[in-house]
Amino acid sequence: MVLLMVPGVVFLLVFFYLPVLGNVVAFQDFQPYLGIMHSTWNGVQNFVNLYDNPDFWDALRNTLVLAGAQLLLFFPVPIGLALIVDSLVSNRVRRWFQTIAYLPHFLSWVLVVTLFQQSLGGAGFVNNLLRQAGLDPIPFMTNPDTFPLLVVAQLVWKDAGWAMIIFLAALTTVDVSLYEAAAADGAGRWRRLWHITLPSLRTVIVLLLILRIGDILSVGFEQFILQRDSVGPGAAEVLDTFTYYAGVVGGDWSSGAAAGLAKGVVGALLLWGANSLAHRLGEPGIFQRRGGS
Amino acid sequence: MRPVWKENPSPAYQAIKAIVLGGFALAIVVPILVVISTSLASDQDIIEAGGYVLWPSHPTVKAYETLFSGGLMGRAILVSVFVTLVGTAIALAVTIALAYATSRPVLFGRPVLLMVLFTLLFAPGIIPMFLVVKQLGLLDSLWSLILPGALGAFNFVVLRTFFMNVPGELLESARIDGASDFMILRKIIMPLSKAVIAVVGLFYAVGFWNAFFNALLYLNDTSKWPVQVILRTYVLQGKSLSADQLGVEPLPQPQSLQMAVVVVALVPIAMVYPFLQRHFTKGVITGAVKG
Numbered sequence: 301m302v303l304l305m306v307p308g309v310v311f312l313l314v315f316f317y318l319p320v321l322g323n324v325v326a327f328q329d330f331q332p333y334l335g336i337m338h339s340t341w342n343g344v345q346n347f348v349n350l351y352d353n354p355d356f357w358d359a360l361r362n363t364l365v366l367a368g369a370q371l372l373l374f375f376p377v378p379i380g381l382a383l384i385v386d387s388l389v390s391n392r393v394r395r396w397f398q399t400i401a402y403l404p405h406f407l408s409w410v411l412v413v414t415l416f417q418q419s420l421g422g423a424g425f426v427n428n429l430l431r432q433a434g435l436d437p438i439p440f441m442t443n444p445d446t447f448p449l450l451v452v453a454q455l456v457w458k459d460a461g462w463a464m465i466i467f468l469a470a471l472t473t474v475d476v477s478l479y480e481a482a483a484a485d486g487a488g489r490w491r492r493l494w495h496i497t498l499p500s501l502r503t504v505i506v507l508l509l510i511l512r513i514g515d516i517l518s519v520g521f522e523q524f525i526l527q528r529d530s531v532g533p534g535a536a537e538v539l540d541t542f543t544y545y546a547g548v549v550g551g552d553w554s555s556g557a558a559a560g561l562a563k564g565v566v567g568a569l570l571l572w573g574a575n576s577l578a579h580r581l582g583e584p585g586i587f588q589r590r591g592g593s
Numbered sequence: 594m595r596p597v598w599k600e601n602p603s604p605a606y607q608a609i610k611a612i613v614l615g616g617f618a619l620a621i622v623v624p625i626l627v628v629i630s631t632s633l634a635s636d637q638d639i640i641e642a643g644g645y646v647l648w649p650s651h652p653t654v655k656a657y658e659t660l661f662s663g664g665l666m667g668r669a670i671l672v673s674v675f676v677t678l679v680g681t682a683i684a685l686a687v688t689i690a691l692a693y694a695t696s697r698p699v700l701f702g703r704p705v706l707l708m709v710l711f712t713l714l715f716a717p718g719i720i721p722m723f724l725v726v727k728q729l730g731l732l733d734s735l736w737s738l739i740l741p742g743a744l745g746a747f748n749f750v751v752l753r754t755f756f757m758n759v760p761g762e763l764l765e766s767a768r769i770d771g772a773s774d775f776m777i778l779r780k781i782i783m784p785l786s787k788a789v790i791a792v793v794g795l796f797y798a799v800g801f802w803n804a805f806f807n808a809l810l811y812l813n814d815t816s817k818w819p820v821q822v823i824l825r826t827y828v829l830q831g832k833s834l835s836a837d838q839l840g841v842e843p844l845p846q847p848q849s850l851q852m853a854v855v856v857v858a859l860v861p862i863a864m865v866y867p868f869l870q871r872h873f874t875k876g877v878i879t880g881a882v883k884g
Contacts, residue, residue: 301699301774308691308744312708315725315741322721336724381617384610387602389595393614400618402870406862408803410821414829414855415624418645425627425645432643457620476596483598518716522806526829540719547720548810560718568715 326558346558356559358534359542363563366524366538367516369448370455375512377460379505382467383497401461409522412458416450417441417530441527444535454523463508470504471497506583514571517563539563625859632656632852639846656849665834666823666857672735673802673819677861680739680801685794687743692752693778697764706753713746719810726811737811738804738819745800748793755789756782792872795865802861824858827851 326346328339350356381401388394404412418424420440427437440450478496487495521540528536537545539559547556578584595601602610627645633656634642634649660666695706722741731737759782767777783790805821812818818826826832828851834844844850 301694301697302701304690304694304774304778305701305705307687308694309705309708311687311740311744312712314729315722315743316712316717317708319717319721319725320715322724323718325720325724381613384613387610397614397618399870400621403866404621406799406803406866406869408805408821408858410805410825410829411855411858414824415628417829418628418852418855419624423644428644461617461621480596480598489600514714525806526825529830543719544810548723553720557718557720560720564716564718571714
């Protein structure tokens, strides 16, 4: 048994725990030709520099705005879709819809952003139609002010169908006799939704909400890096792209690592906090209090 | 059948449902259809339609012939296929072994499990990852696209949950007959878990095929670019696929060439999608509910 664990454990040590330790470059004046061992330590200087760097604050603000928009505007969509699909009587329509709706989840972000660009971009077919109709084209893909909405639209397009699965599965576990009894007592459609359906989805909703909150600072990294050029860093720079452009592209390794570390720690704290809150509310959450499984 | 207690929906309510679901489905299907049609359209179709074609009236595969005549796309496909196949094989081997080993109460099982679960909580960060890959001498090597993705915590949890449900008596009797742990894994666990292993394998394969940022981060050598980076450079960023990269003159309309690149990135996913769809619901739910 121990032998079977070796490859996995080696992987974890080399490609996870070693890089976790590598975060010490955030406390160094790191120079690639000196390496971690010989670069000079400079305490929290890199974090002080970040504090004084307006670009960092832009990236932080964009991260929170974009993540908040995705959380608030995306989250209800799959629940709504699942409720509609669940209410369909025809199994054939339901299967057709599911087949179409799950597909985009498996497409890469490059492909999704490309499809959006071909549809809504300056030379895309929607704007082509507008031009042929004698109207002004709309800069869907390049307007920094509407970027949060674009980002949500892309996320809905790609993942709302997929996210619906889990709610659909939860809906099938609801005891039908509850609906029947409620209907017999005169509860209408909306009353049954409010008093039976939504409470039965509560555990799943809380679980997914926690997962999303823990993920909130990392959301859509590829999505943003792909669109940073066309929208501009003012609206599309997030903490991850800041780390990449300052560190890997710009050569300021230590600032990049400091921003990345700050992001990682805050993300872990958010996840932890959300999970504790779920326990407080009497929900199982993701990490059980005492070990779990 | 509608149960008797359910009231019949009003026409307005049904119309809203149809519009929401229909609109959502059309928003997914139409862009993909336009891309495929445009890639198959002749120059004449594209010029008449002013860019994009809903239905090619003179279908031609000239864009694909041109694309594959030069080295660029062929090489990128080879790279992506290599990374996807080798990556999936390695990732499956590593994940299956670790998931099986931690699915039974064994020495070091608990600390190793916690080691994996911690990866769900915290990400090491781009820069330290880059430095590690650089130290290992993997920059500009295809292994930099494979090895860092060799264990996904989600896939691990799905497999482990499944393995835990294999009855212990089965393994016990095999052990009494003298089977080693490796034999038990090969002869009992894996045959019993074919379906879930197939799903996890497909998840890995889709992930490797779709991976974009690792290639951007670790590869400077353009001859090693996978399909996703080609798609980004030549379609999204609009860099021109010039004649020296493709070889054949005269070139077809740039739209049909670009759309052919999009289709090349799309086709493998579309091919495995029916298998994925048949199985994944099960995998997702066991992983999410019991994990």
